[in-house]
Amino acid sequence: xxxxxxxxxxxxxxxxxxxxxxxxxxxxxxxxxxxxxxxxxxxxxxxxxxxxxxxxxxxxxxxxxxxxxxxxxxxxxxxxxxxxxxxxxxxxxxxxxxxxxxxxxxxxxxxxxxxxxxxxxxxxxxxxxxxxxxxxxxxxxxxxxxxxxxxxxxxxxxxxxxxxxxxxxxxxxxxxxxxxxxxxxxxxxxxxxxxxxxxxxxxxxxxxxxxxxxxxxxxxxxxxxxxxxxxxxxxxxxxxxxxxxxxxxxxxxxxxxxxxxxxxxxxxxxxxxxxxxxxxxxxxxxxxxxxxxxxxxxxxxxxxxxxxxxxxxxxxxxxxxxxxxxxxxxxxxxxxxxxxxxxxxxxxxxxxxxxxxxxxxxxxxxxxxxxxxxxxxxxxxxxxxxxxxxxxxxxxxxxxxxxxxxxxx
Numbered sequence: 001x002x003x004x005x006x007x008x009x010x011x012x013x014x015x016x017x018x019x020x021x022x023x024x025x026x027x028x029x030x031x032x033x034x035x036x037x038x039x040x041x042x043x044x045x046x047x048x049x050x051x052x053x054x055x056x057x058x059x060x061x062x063x064x065x066x067x068x069x070x071x072x073x074x075x076x077x078x079x080x081x082x083x084x085x086x087x088x089x090x091x092x093x094x095x096x097x098x099x100x101x102x103x104x105x106x107x108x109x110x111x112x113x114x115x116x117x118x119x120x121x122x123x124x125x126x127x128x129x130x131x132x133x134x135x136x137x138x139x140x141x142x143x144x145x146x147x148x149x150x151x152x153x154x155x156x157x158x159x160x161x162x163x164x165x166x167x168x169x170x171x172x173x174x175x176x177x178x179x180x181x182x183x184x185x186x187x188x189x190x191x192x193x194x195x196x197x198x199x200x201x202x203x204x205x206x207x208x209x210x211x212x213x214x215x216x217x218x219x220x221x222x223x224x225x226x227x228x229x230x231x232x233x234x235x236x237x238x239x240x241x242x243x244x245x246x247x248x249x250x251x252x253x254x255x256x257x258x259x260x261x262x263x264x265x266x267x268x269x270x271x272x273x274x275x276x277x278x279x280x281x282x283x284x285x286x287x288x289x290x291x292x293x294x295x296x297x298x299x300x301x302x303x304x305x306x307x308x309x310x311x312x313x314x315x316x317x318x319x320x321x322x323x324x325x326x327x328x329x330x331x332x333x334x335x336x337x338x339x340x341x342x343x344x345x346x347x348x349x350x351x352x353x354x355x356x357x358x359x360x361x362x363x364x365x366x367x368x369x370x371x372x373x374x375x376x377x378x379x380x381x382x383x384x385x386x387x388x389x390x391x392x393x394x395x396x397x398x399x400x401x402x403x404x405x406x407x408x409x
Contacts, residue, residue: 001022001023001043001044001066001305002022002023002024002025002041002042002043002044003017003022003023003024003025003042003043003044003046003301004025004027004039004042004044004045004046005024005025005026005027005046006027006029006030006031006045006046006047006048006051007027007028007029007030007047007048007050007051007071008028008029008048009026009046009048009071009290009294010071010290010291010293010294011294012291012294012295012298013046013069013071013294013295013297013298014026016294016295016298016299016302017044017298017301017302020302020306022043022044022301022302022305029260029261029262030047030048030050030051030260030261031051033052033054033056033057036051036057036060036061037056037057037060037061039061040060040061040064041064042061042064042065043064043065043066043067043305044065044066044067044068044069044301044305045061045065045067045068045069046068046069046071046297046301047068047069047070047071047077047078048070048071048072049072049074049077049281050077050258050260051077052077053068053077053078053079053083054079055079055082058079058082058083058086058088059086062086062088063396065088066088066304066305066396066398067088067089067090067091067301067304067305068083068088068089068090068091069090069091069092069297069298069300069301070090070091070092070093070297071092071093071290071293071294071297072092072093072096072097072284072293073092073093073094073096073097073098073150073151073284074092074201074202074229075090075092075314075315076201076202076203076229078090080314080315081315081367083315084315084316084366084367084368084369085367085368085369086395087316087336087369087395087396088316089304089310089313089315089316090313090314090315090316091297091300091301091304091312091313091314092297092312092314093292093293093296093297094150095150095296096284096289096292096293096296096297097283097284097285097286097289097290097292097293098150098151098154099154099289100283100284100285100286100288100289101151101154101155101227101283101284102151102154102155102157102158103158104227104253104279104282104283105151105155105197105225105227105283106155106158106159106162108225108251108277109138109143109159109164109195109197109223109225110138111251111277112195112223112225112248112249112250112251112277113135113136113137113138113141113195113223114135114136115134115135117277118274118275121274138159138162138163138164138195139162139163139164140163140164140165141164141165141194141195142164142165142166142167142192142193142194142195143155143156143159143164143165143166143167143193143194143195143196143197144167144168144169144183144189144190144192144193144195144196144197145166145167145168145169145180145196145197145199146168146169146170146186146189146196146197146198146199146200147168147169147170147198147199147200147201147228148168148169148170148174148176148180148182148199149170149174149199151199151227152168152170152197152199153174153177155197155199156168156176156177156178156180157177157178160177160178160179160180165179166178166179166180166181167180167181167182167183167189167192167193168180168181168182168183168189169182169183169184169185169186169188169189170182186209186214186217187214187217190214190217190218190219191217191218191219192219193218193219193222194219194222194223195222195223195224195225196218196222196223196224196225197224197225197226197227198210198224198225198226198227198228198232198233199227199228200228200229200232201228201229202228202229202231202232206229206231206232207231207232208231208232208233208234209232209233210224210226210232210233210234210237210238211234211237212234212237212240212241215237215238215241215246215247216241216246218241218246218247220245220246221247221248222247222248223247223248223249223250223251224238224247224250224251225250225251225252226250226251226252226253226254227253227254227283228254229254230252230254230255230256230257230258231256233252235255235256235268235269235270236269238250238270239269239270239273242270242273242275242276243273248275249275249276249277250270250275250276250277251276251277251278251279252270252276252277252278252279253279253280253281253282253283254281254283255268255281258280258281266280300312300313305400306400306401307321307323307324307332307400308321308332308334308373308400309321310364310371315366315367316366316369316371317364317365317366317369317370317371318364318366319362319363319364319371319373321360321362321373321375324375325359329377329378330359330375330376330377330378331375331376331377331378331381331399331400331402332373332374332375332399332400333373333374333375333376333381333384333385333388333397333398333399333400334371334372334373334374334397334398334400335347335371335372335373335374335388335394335396335397336369336370336371336372336394336395336396336397337369337370337372337391337393337394337395338368338369338370338393338394338395339365339366339367339368339369339370340393343370343372343391343393344363344370344372346391346393347372347374347388347391350384350387350388351374351376351384354380354383354384354387355380356376356377356379356380356381356384357376357377358374358375358376359375359376359377360374360375361373361374361375369395381399382399385397385398385399
């Protein structure tokens with residue numbers, strides 16, 4: 001089984017997958033769509049945030065492609081609904097780089113408040129300008145967090161430890177951490193905050209969610225930070241708010257359009273504005289975070305390919321069966337099928353006709369598909385696999401390899 005690792009995924013992932021006998025191939029960059037569709041022997045496709053997985057790519061790589069590993073937090077670069085219909089689970093690392101992102105946000109808050117980045121530029125230009133004017137402590141200031149998920153809560157904890165007041169707004173009711181306080185709506189949060197930091201996914205509802213209207217809700221002289229997705233913030237409107245002096249500064253790590261390769265040229269309307277900090281989508285890019293993500297996602301890949309465990313998938317029915325007892329001469333068969341009535345009855349009818357002894361059976365459904373695991377005796381398993389695969393309702397049926405190596409953590 002071939003695992004294709006794109007975008008310079010941490011070497012720990014390849015080592016981990018190779019230890020389980022999987023064939024590993026590396027590509028440092030994100031290939032173009034026509035190049036990616038040629039990887040027709042790929043079992044597991046491993047990507048980061050730059051590679052866009054369209055329905056056409058999914059169709060081109062099937063039936064060999066069995067899963068996608070997103071070595072990042074977000075999965076909006078993948079056609080999740082289409083992947084679900086085709087029975088392809090997507091595994092990501094929702095906690096792998098939360099701390100790294102949160103730390104960068106805190107560093108931006110301090111840098112914006114103290115203007116340390118501006119003083120740094122002046123010193124490199126041989127200018128000595130020792131002054132307290134415009135430099136302020138963050139203690140006692142109010143931080144507004146838009147999106148109170150894994151990263152937002154980490155930012156909340158760190159900010160409060162520095163003496164900041166924390167407000168947050170999320171469309172999902174969430175338990176506050178520490179003394180953080182939820183507000184009723186985005187406008188209220190913008191009105192009350194000295195700093196606003198964005199931590200929302202890219203969805204139709206968040207597309208351009210921060211425009212001129214929302215920026216005018218912010219306190220005069222406040223600061224905006226975006227480390228979420230570039231499409232949630234309108235840069236032209238932000239530039240106007242900065243130029244007019246309504247906002248004192250901003251820090252951006254994500255952009256509506258980003259280069260696909262390292263060392264590429266990059267253009268942005270905010271370049272040259274001294275009150276703006278720009279970084280090339282590095283919020284989650286620490287060595288510790290990339291290694292953590294590599295371990296988490298590669299472990300999910302091994303669990304699924306060898307044991308059928310789909311726990312952690314963002315788009316797939318979740319099953320977490322116990323590891324198959326190899327001493328009982330059993331093997332595990334997995335079937336992905338259309339989620340329609342009568343499928344289980346049809347499959348059990350085939351099992352009964354072949355007089356196969358079932359040790360255990362597990363079923364879950366999500367969206368348009370169902371996911372079935374059957375542990376059974378070796379005899380007739382190949383015949384059963386073919387019979388199940390021939391059903392009109394089947395998407396794919398596989399016999400998992402017998403493997404006694406301990407399950408990865």
